[in-house]
Amino acid sequence: xxxxxxxxxxxxxxxxxxxxxxxxxxxxxxxxxxxxxxxxxxxxxxxxxxxxxxxxxxxxxxxxxxxxxxxxxxxxxxxxxxxxxxxxxxxxxxxxxxxxxxxxxxxxxxxxxxxxxxxxxxxxxxxxxxxxxxxxxxxxxxxxxxxx
Numbered sequence: 001x002x003x004x005x006x007x008x009x010x011x012x013x014x015x016x017x018x019x020x021x022x023x024x025x026x027x028x029x030x031x032x033x034x035x036x037x038x039x040x041x042x043x044x045x046x047x048x049x050x051x052x053x054x055x056x057x058x059x060x061x062x063x064x065x066x067x068x069x070x071x072x073x074x075x076x077x078x079x080x081x082x083x084x085x086x087x088x089x090x091x092x093x094x095x096x097x098x099x100x101x102x103x104x105x106x107x108x109x110x111x112x113x114x115x116x117x118x119x120x121x122x123x124x125x126x127x128x129x130x131x132x133x134x135x136x137x138x139x140x141x142x143x144x145x146x147x148x
Contacts, residue, residue: 001019006047009067013060029059050108063118064111075132110117 019025053083057064065072131138
């Protein structure tokens with residue numbers, strides 16, 4: 001199976017969370033089993049709905065952006081890796097004992113921002129928060145950049 005698909009990542013997340021069947025994942029996530037089956041088998045012409053992936057990520061304890069695109073950390077607060085997910089020995093993918101709490105409703109853009117924020121060092125986090133709050137320092141940097 002291609003390791004650069006949502007189906008592969010969902011299968012990996014199920015294994016790591018010790019979810020043994022599609023039916024069990026359906027009960028835990030509220031996503032219908034036939035939908036899970038289509039995702040696992042790559043049978044949908046367009047990708048799953050954002051709300052579906054959010055529910056599956058929550059039930060399996062993985063990051064939404066990792067499940068969607070294979071970017072960032074598989075587990076909240078876990079190591080970040082770019083590009084494709086990997087199942088090779090020494091991979092940063094880790095077993096999830098219990099699903100971690102996640103936000104119930106979140107857009108793909110918000111999920112990406114949160115994933116990138118979590119992957120950033122403390123100084124970067126402070127800058128991002130300052131930018132979100134409209135800090136004068138950040139405004140000055142943006143203004144200086146725009147003048148270049």
